[in-house]
Amino acid sequence: xxxxxxxxxxxxxxxxFHFLFVPLTLGLSVLIAYMETKYVRxxxxxxxxxxxxxxxxxxxxxxxxxVTGITLEFQFGTNWxxxxxxxxxxxxxxxxxxxxxxxxxxxxxxxxxxxxxxKLSKKAHATVMWLIAFAGSLSAIxxxxxxxxxxxxVGYVIRNGRAExxxxxxxxxNKFGVLEFFHVVSSAYVLGAFFVMGISAYHLLKKQHIEFFxxxxxxxxxFGLASSLFVAxxxxxxxxxxxxxxxxxFAAMESHWETTTRAPIxxxxxxxxxxxxxxxxxxxxxxxxxxxxxxxxxAEVTGLKDIPKDERPPVLLTFLSFRLMVCLGTLFILLxxxxxxxxxxxxxxxxxxxxxxxxxxLPYIAIEVGWVLAEVGRQPWxxxxxxxxxxxxxxxxGSQVLFSLIAFILLYSxxxxxxxxxxxxxxxxxxxxx
Amino acid sequence: MEFILQFIWFFLxxxxxALFFMTDGYDFGVGALLPFLGKNDTDKRLMINSxxxxxxxxxxxxxxxxxxxxxxxxxxxAVMFSSLYTPLLMILFALIIRGxxxxxxxxxxxxxxxxxxxxxxxxxxxxxxxxxxxAFANIFQGLPLDQNGYHGNLIYLLNPYGILGGVLFLFWFLxxxxxxxxxxxxxxxxxxxxxxxxxxxxxxIGISVLFLIATYFYTPLYVNYLAHPILFIVxxxxxxxxxxxxxxxxxxxxxxxxxxxxxxIVSATFFCIIGLYPNMFPSNIDSIYSLTAHNASASQLTxxxxxxxxxxxxxxxxxxxxxxxxxFKDKLSVDDLDYEESY
Numbered sequence: 016x017x018x019x020x021x022x023x024x025x026x027x028x029x030x031x032f033h034f035l036f037v038p039l040t041l042g043l044s045v046l047i048a049y050m051e052t053k054y055v056r057x058x059x060x061x062x063x064x065x066x067x068x069x070x071x072x073x074x075x076x077x078x079x080x081x082v083t084g085i086t087l088e089f090q091f092g093t094n095w096x097x098x099x100x101x102x103x104x105x106x107x108x109x110x111x112x113x114x115x116x117x118x119x120x121x122x123x124x125x126x127x128x129x130x131x132x133x134k135l136s137k138k139a140h141a142t143v144m145w146l147i148a149f150a151g152s153l154s155a156i157x158x159x160x161x162x163x164x165x166x167x168x169v170g171y172v173i174r175n176g177r178a179e180x181x182x183x184x185x186x187x188x189n190k191f192g193v194l195e196f197f198h199v200v201s202s203a204y205v206l207g208a209f210f211v212m213g214i215s216a217y218h219l220l221k222k223q224h225i226e227f228f229x230x231x232x233x234x235x236x237x238f239g240l241a242s243s244l245f246v247a248x249x250x251x252x253x254x255x256x257x258x259x260x261x262x263x264x265f266a267a268m269e270s271h272w273e274t275t276t277r278a279p280i281x282x283x284x285x286x287x288x289x290x291x292x293x294x295x296x297x298x299x300x301x302x303x304x305x306x307x308x309x310x311x312x313x314a315e316v317t318g319l320k321d322i323p324k325d326e327r328p329p330v331l332l333t334f335l336s337f338r339l340m341v342c343l344g345t346l347f348i349l350l351x352x353x354x355x356x357x358x359x360x361x362x363x364x365x366x367x368x369x370x371x372x373x374x375x376x377l378p379y380i381a382i383e384v385g386w387v388l389a390e391v392g393r394q395p396w397x398x399x400x401x402x403x404x405x406x407x408x409x410x411x412x413g414s415q416v417l418f419s420l421i422a423f424i425l426l427y428s429x430x431x432x433x434x435x436x437x438x439x440x441x442x443x444x445x446x447x448x449x
Numbered sequence: 450m451e452f453i454l455q456f457i458w459f460f461l462x463x464x465x466x467a468l469f470f471m472t473d474g475y476d477f478g479v480g481a482l483l484p485f486l487g488k489n490d491t492d493k494r495l496m497i498n499s500x501x502x503x504x505x506x507x508x509x510x511x512x513x514x515x516x517x518x519x520x521x522x523x524x525x526x527a528v529m530f531s532s533l534y535t536p537l538l539m540i541l542f543a544l545i546i547r548g549x550x551x552x553x554x555x556x557x558x559x560x561x562x563x564x565x566x567x568x569x570x571x572x573x574x575x576x577x578x579x580x581x582x583x584a585f586a587n588i589f590q591g592l593p594l595d596q597n598g599y600h601g602n603l604i605y606l607l608n609p610y611g612i613l614g615g616v617l618f619l620f621w622f623l624x625x626x627x628x629x630x631x632x633x634x635x636x637x638x639x640x641x642x643x644x645x646x647x648x649x650x651x652x653x654i655g656i657s658v659l660f661l662i663a664t665y666f667y668t669p670l671y672v673n674y675l676a677h678p679i680l681f682i683v684x685x686x687x688x689x690x691x692x693x694x695x696x697x698x699x700x701x702x703x704x705x706x707x708x709x710x711x712x713x714i715v716s717a718t719f720f721c722i723i724g725l726y727p728n729m730f731p732s733n734i735d736s737i738y739s740l741t742a743h744n745a746s747a748s749q750l751t752x753x754x755x756x757x758x759x760x761x762x763x764x765x766x767x768x769x770x771x772x773x774x775x776x777f778k779d780k781l782s783v784d785d786l787d788y789e790e791s792y
Contacts, residue, residue, distance in 0.1 A: 067789075078552035081505065082545040086538075088515055092530025093537055099530075103523020104747045108755050111516035114509060115762045120769070123506030127773050129790050130502035134776050177523075179748040409531035410598050419538050426542060430549055437556050447789075 019408045021416040022094040025423055027390075029086050031383055032427045036080030036434070038382055041155065041200060042207015043073045044148035046238060050231075051141040061448070065231055066144075068446035069211065072438050074129065079434040081122065083427065088114075094416065098397055098407035102178045105171050105186060106161055113157035121150035155200050163192020165398050166389070167260045178401065191260065194253040195389070201245045202385065205347055206378035208239025212354070213375035214442045216368035219361055224445055233358055240351035247344055251307070258308035261399060262317040263326055264392035267333040269304055271318050278304035278316035283338070286330040291320055328394045336388040343381035350374060452743065454752040458521040459729070459742035461759060463722030465517055467715045469510035470581075470621070472770075474714055475707075476504040478626015480547060480574025481619070483567060486630065486645060492638045493567060494786050497551060499633035501792045502777045504551065506770055508544065520755050524745035525729045532592065532599035532730070533584055536606060540577045547573025555792050578622045579615035583607065586614020589668045589721060591733030594740075610667040617660045620653040621714055624694065628707040631698075633781055643698070646706070650695050657691065657717075670724025680723055686716040704778075 047069050054062035088110055091099045099107070127135070128143045135143065170185030171178040180186070212235045215228035258265040265271075270286040270293055271278060282298030302312035309316075319327055350371065357364045397404040479500050487493035519526040530537055546569040554566035583606050590610050593600040627649055630642035661684070664670050674680050693709035725731075729745060732738035746752060785791065 075552060075556070078549050082548035085508075085512060085544060086541045088512060088519075089530060089537060089541060091519065092515075092526045093534050094531070096527035096531035099519065100524050100527035103519055103526060104751050107516070107519030107521075107523050107526065107747070108751055108758075111513070111520035111755060112758055114513040114516040115758060115766065118512060119506065119509045119762075119766045122509045123766075123770055123773050126502035126505050127776065130777060130788075132790060133788070174748075180751045180754075183750070183754050409527075409534070411531055411534050415534055419534070422538070422542065426545065430545070433553060434549070437553065441556070 038203035041203035048144040096409035109161040117154035160192040167191035204242035211235035216371040243347040465514040467718035472507035475629040478622040543576035582615035582618030594732035
């Protein structure tokens with residue numbers, strides 16, 4: 016098998032696995048910081064129990080997330096050395112700044128938070144959790160600025176046979192990265208909220224710790240409602256920007272073949288990449304695609320046929336990922352709005368609680384397909400318009416990568432299984448009331 | 450100006466590795482000593498909890514060293530990490546299982562479960578300790594690198610000098626970890642840790658001498674020293690601090706002994722880094738293929754911006770890490786294990 020494909024599979028496996036844990040870290044840290052602050056402010060012991068119960072789940076999740084993040088930074092060197100050498104002058108500094116400014120803070124303070132209950136004042140201890148939450152989001156800024164640069168490279172010049180930094184300001188104010196940051200972080204908050212609501216629903220359905228889980232649910236509900244609306248608003252802005260700077264991805268997202276004005280959206284379609292058309296188109300709404308991309312029903316939207324064949328992303332995967340992401344995002348808004356009206360009668364709404372329990376995996380799926388859309392939709396480029404993925408891999412033997420890919424899959428499956436198993440048994444066990 | 454920036458960055462790069470070895474080094478040592486000094490579950494928990502609050506922050510020095518290699522020397526990052534593909538991934542996998550073990554181990558009360566994660570902590574500590582040594586020793590003596598890239602594999606790295614480097618690193622970290630346990634643990638475990646630190650010290654001295662001699666025959670590291678004899682002050686610090694370890698151990702001043710060990714590790718790393726300069730990934734086929742601080746660096750703009758970033762943030766990081774270190778410097782007692790958040 017060829018090195019590029021194997022390296023892509025390995026990067027996909029490592030990243031997607033890592034991102035099963037990161038969003039919960041981001042989302043739950045904010046909720047826990049809020050709960051601990053409530054404890055400090057009110058002195059109500061139930062908030063302390065909440066901090067500890069959700070904190071325990073947070074820590075198991077954090078452990079797997081943090082260790083799997085290490086491989087990502089090094090994989091650019093091990094598997095994508097041509098990429099690293101070519102763009103490292105711009106891209107590398109973002110990763111280095113992430114470690115220096117954010118990851119250090121998060122990791123050091125996490126140890127302080129876990130072991131510092133008796134060593135710090137209550138107020139200081141709660142502040143530490145806010146700083147952890149802050150550092151997590153700060154980390155996300157740098158990582159998404161790095162990804163944003165791969166999606167839409169700015170602030171560089173080609174010099175000495177590589178991309179060299181020309182304007183640091185342009186790189187760190189890249190609109191693509193800024194939109195990605197808000198989109199990713201708010202979707203992580205949605206995930207954290209659904210995690211808390213789902214587990215709370217489990218206990219409320221069993222009618223145990225009702226006070227504890229009703230309060231937890233309500234805190235998460237407000238957070239989830241606000242975040243899921245925000246995700247959608249940012250997602251819309253992001254879509255418009257993608258249409259401008261990544262026309263190929265945008266056309267693939269919608270399986271849009273012909274360049275037209277009044278471009279339609281198909282609620283569902285089956286793309287036929289060979290014959291450059293859609294086999295089935297259901298529920299076409301004329302002009303809507305033009306509107307979504309340019310906020311004008313008559314605007315022209317570039318079709319895939321006007322993009323050279325070797326510069327088109329895989330249409331089916333991009334199209335389906337986008338559809339699934341948007342459907343789920345809409346569902347999150349509906350579920351949280353419905354929850355808002357049920358918020359004072361949660362225990363009497365077993366069907367809603369059952370749905371919320373079963374909804375725990377959905378934000379995970381939405382986030383993963385969102386990344387599939389972002390990364391697969393960027394193909395065949397590793398840096399859009401600048402470097403092709405096929406030119407980026409390391410000159411290592413395919414057997415080496417195959418071996419490491421198998422090792423990744425075995426190790427990560429094992430860790431994932433143990434991690435989620437521990438989260439589930441501890442979530443079911445419920446809180447220890449102080 | 451560019452030359453000076455590259456020069457500064459080369460030694461900052463060395464400093465980050467030195468700080469990583471100094472901080473995560475005792476975590477590796479504790480993990481490697483776990484099966485030998487931990488006679489029962491209480492002992493093992495004391496050992497794990499002695500590094501519990503700090504290991505995660507310590508490990509970030511590695512991430513930063515990696516990130517800084519990428520930012521300041523992208524060509525080195527690309528060639529070094531793809532050339533050392535297998536050993537580097539083995540290190541990363543080992544660090545992964547070590548990291549989750551601390552969190553997972555105590556979550557289920559079953560001897561088999563704990564045994565599994567104890568083994569992972571041991572492997573996850575010993576493997577990186579040795580492989581970092583093997584990798585750096587091979588970098589010191591040069592690697593088969595030409596215009597077509599790197600022509601070696603894991604077996605190639607396991608040459609006598611490489612293995613000696615691995616053993617040296619392992620002993621550094623064992624000593625460092627045993628001293629840490631002497632500070633942090635109570636009772637019989639404390640006594641065993643002190644006696645381990647005393648015994649390992651003799652091994653460390655022997656291997657260090659062997660390494661210094663072998664370095665003369667296998668590597669060009671002494672060339673810079675012979676050109677500028679004043680630099681011999683650095684290995685002198687290493688020797689003095691290594692003697693200091695024993696001195697303070699005999700005086701039962703374990704904190705001072707630990708700091709002496711930290712000074713040993715940092716100065717020994719600098720001894721090697723100074724000898725390596727300006728090479729970062731030297732070729733043993735022909736020096737024209739060697740990657741150096743001056744032919745493989747980032748642009749002047751990137752080096753400048755990154756310099757500003759690290760000059761602001763690394764002191765801040767050191768500040769809050771020292772704060773955390775002092776918060777958790779006290780000796781643990783068995784009662785501390787009842788604390789519900791402990792590992």
